[in-house]
Amino acid sequence: LWNKETFDFLLGHMHSAASKEMGLYLISGYNLFTEPVPDPSWKNIVLGFRNLTPKELELFPGYSYGWFNTALMLEGRSYLPWLTNRLTQRGVKFFHKKVESFQELFSQGVDVVLNCSGMRSGDLQPDPELQPGRGQIIKVQAPWVKHFIITHNLKSGIYNSPYIIPGTEFTVLGGIYQHGNWSEENNAKDHKSVWDSCCRLLPALQEAKIVDEWSGLRPARHSVRLERESIRLGNLQAEVIHNYGHGGFGITIHWGCAMAAARLFGSILQEKKQLATAPGPRL
Amino acid sequence: MASPKVAVVGAGVIGLSTALCITETCPSCSVTVLSDQFSPNTTSDVAAGMLIPHTYPDTPIHRQKQWFKETFTYLFAISNSAEASEAGIHLVSGWQVFKSTPKEGLPFWSDIVLGFRAMSEAELLKFPQYQFGQAFTTLKCDCPPYLLWLEKRLKAAGTQMYTRKVADLWELHSEYDIVVNCAGMGAYQLVGDKQLFPVRGQVLKVHAPWVKQFIRDGDGLAYIYPGIHRVTLGGTREKGSWNLCPDAGTTKDIFDRCCSLEPSLQGAQDIEVKVGLRPSRQSVRVQREVLSQGGAKLPVVHNYGHGAGGFSVHRGTANEAAHLVGECISALQASSSRAKL
Numbered sequence: 001l002w003n004k005e006t007f008d009f010l011l012g013h014m015h016s017a018a019s020k021e022m023g024l025y026l027i028s029g030y031n032l033f034t035e036p037v038p039d040p041s042w043k044n045i046v047l048g049f050r051n052l053t054p055k056e057l058e059l060f061p062g063y064s065y066g067w068f069n070t071a072l073m074l075e076g077r078s079y080l081p082w083l084t085n086r087l088t089q090r091g092v093k094f095f096h097k098k099v100e101s102f103q104e105l106f107s108q109g110v111d112v113v114l115n116c117s118g119m120r121s122g123d124l125q126p127d128p129e130l131q132p133g134r135g136q137i138i139k140v141q142a143p144w145v146k147h148f149i150i151t152h153n154l155k156s157g158i159y160n161s162p163y164i165i166p167g168t169e170f171t172v173l174g175g176i177y178q179h180g181n182w183s184e185e186n187n188a189k190d191h192k193s194v195w196d197s198c199c200r201l202l203p204a205l206q207e208a209k210i211v212d213e214w215s216g217l218r219p220a221r222h223s224v225r226l227e228r229e230s231i232r233l234g235n236l237q238a239e240v241i242h243n244y245g246h247g248g249f250g251i252t253i254h255w256g257c258a259m260a261a262a263r264l265f266g267s268i269l270q271e272k273k274q275l276a277t278a279p280g281p282r283l
Numbered sequence: 284m285a286s287p288k289v290a291v292v293g294a295g296v297i298g299l300s301t302a303l304c305i306t307e308t309c310p311s312c313s314v315t316v317l318s319d320q321f322s323p324n325t326t327s328d329v330a331a332g333m334l335i336p337h338t339y340p341d342t343p344i345h346r347q348k349q350w351f352k353e354t355f356t357y358l359f360a361i362s363n364s365a366e367a368s369e370a371g372i373h374l375v376s377g378w379q380v381f382k383s384t385p386k387e388g389l390p391f392w393s394d395i396v397l398g399f400r401a402m403s404e405a406e407l408l409k410f411p412q413y414q415f416g417q418a419f420t421t422l423k424c425d426c427p428p429y430l431l432w433l434e435k436r437l438k439a440a441g442t443q444m445y446t447r448k449v450a451d452l453w454e455l456h457s458e459y460d461i462v463v464n465c466a467g468m469g470a471y472q473l474v475g476d477k478q479l480f481p482v483r484g485q486v487l488k489v490h491a492p493w494v495k496q497f498i499r500d501g502d503g504l505a506y507i508y509p510g511i512h513r514v515t516l517g518g519t520r521e522k523g524s525w526n527l528c529p530d531a532g533t534t535k536d537i538f539d540r541c542c543s544l545e546p547s548l549q550g551a552q553d554i555e556v557k558v559g560l561r562p563s564r565q566s567v568r569v570q571r572e573v574l575s576q577g578g579a580k581l582p583v584v585h586n587y588g589h590g591a592g593g594f595s596v597h598r599g600t601a602n603e604a605a606h607l608v609g610e611c612i613s614a615l616q617a618s619s620s621r622a623k624l
Contacts, residue, residue, distance in 0.1 A: 015409060020550035025493040028420075047406050048418055056397050056420070059363055059374075068398055068420075070376075070406070071498070144373040144425075144511045148496045168493045204367035231511040 002256025023078025371428025536561025
């Protein structure tokens with residue numbers, strides 16, 4: 001549901017001139033498998049979903065089955081500033097500081113905290129289910145690549161198989177997922193694995209210029225933590241809405257999650273209003 | 284004839300690919316390319332180079348389909364190799380949309396491009412003024428890279444290339460055994476072909492790297508073709524116009540038409556305007572001819588008149604022209620051995 005809500009929301013923005021500013025654009029591409037698999041649950045959410053033809057599979061030796069569809073790309077580099085602008089226009093204030101605890105915020109008079117602290121949520125409230133899903137990517141200049149190519153290896157698991165994703169300026173090569181690894185340092189073995197496997201997938205990449213390399217930690221959890229928590233602080237009841245643990249698919253479901261978090265916020269507001277208008281205690 | 288001397292007139296996509304095919308089918312030939320223009324100043328350099336065939340009214344469909352199939356297969360292999368980026372060949376997916384459902388069911392090339400199918404209702408929502416559409420994946424040849432890649436391969440095969448304006452094919456008679464005429468629009472003057480006419484095309488080449496898909500209006504007057512570094516926006520099809528100067532009003536019209544198909548293009552930067560004259564004809568002229576003057580004979584192979592479909596069929600027509608060159612050589616060898624008797 002969150003996936004569909006997010007896709008539909010973004011698709012609605014596609015036909016406006018703002019899409020460039022948002023970093024939003026349509027892109028088609030390939031999902032590749034070494035054996036037939038059932039259609040994904042999102043097949044009717046994306047555009048033009050179909051299976052690959054034998055001729056298309058000739059492009060990808062080693063893969064015997066696959067999907068083609070048109071999807072959306074949302075570049076964070078542009079999207080975050082766009083969101084920031086919209087929030088600023090609505091009077092939202094931004095503070096660049098490290099929050100040490102929820103208590104710290106409530107003691108400053110905050111009524112509701114929306115906890116979107118991603119990978120570091122554990123620092124605010126221990127959560128053993130939240131683990132890093134370490135990824136490493138190589139950014140190259142390969143402007144002739146117009147499609148995304150995502151391979152799947154049912155044995156090695158998701159994100160652990162090569163993928164090639166063209167952006168507006170660079171193309172990202174990836175295929176690393178290491179559960180439990182907190183290192184944000186680039187690793188030479190991972191680099192070689194990504195480079196070799198992506199060049200095998202798309203031989204022309206051998207001529208691509210490497211412009212950057214980066215490691216990051218996907219905030220992985222068996223399910224997204226999207227729930228309300230009431231915290232007792234002395235004689236006060238403080239409200240926290242958690243919205244973290246989106247692993248490698250945060251952008252894909254972000255809007256649906258945001259709306260769900262907003263609904264939780266709405267019910268908090270409702271309760272507070274009812275408390276405020278409730279008749280006082282009868283003596 | 285130990286080493287036939289072949290002159291290819293014209294250095295656009297047709298001239299260069301024909302020369303290359305000749306070096307491949309006749310390794311003993313000495314091939315020279317003569318042209319008054321080379322990349323980046325040929326008509327081919329203006330074209331987007333999309334493999335979406337133009338239908339020639341007087342060429343049998345099976346022949347056009349064979350040309351397209353050979354071209355697609357040839358480029359498909361390059362796009363899948365390490366040379367793809369140098370050659371400027373890449374796959375691109377997208378949509379062809381129609382304001383009213385076209386009468387001609389499936390185009391003849393629908394089973395050659397990849398994944399051809401009708402657009403879904405959801406996809407058509409993006410184009411509110413359009414009733415029907417086709418989605419497919421095809422290839423694009425970016426120029427100059429493709430022409431420069433062809434030149435590089437020609438040089439490696441020992442082909443000489445000279446900037447020279449040939450005013451009359453007979454000029455070449457004393458230096459060459461066979462002449463191949465790939466002069467495109469130049470054939471109008473060069474061989475006096477009055478069936479050849481220009482179809483003027485103006486295009487904009489813009490910086491819009493977020494556009495990854497092609498969009499084409501079935502009427503051919505609005506198209507968005509993403510290339511390696513620039514997106515080609517078009518276009519016009521002005522039959523009979525020889526005007527090579529960009530027109531400002533036309534630029535605005537093209538830009539507006541394309542922005543209504545893809546609103547994000549409003550943010551496109553760095554707009555470059557170009558004009559090319561499509562060397563158009565009711566049928567592509569791929570044909571042998573023997574010119575005579577006095578007692579002298581000059582075998583000629585013509586390969587021109589590709590109009591709006593040059594890139595789509597270039598390799599197929601080049602193969603056919605190279606085959607005709609082979610026939611010319613056999614004929615010359617036969618007549619020279621007869622002369623010895």
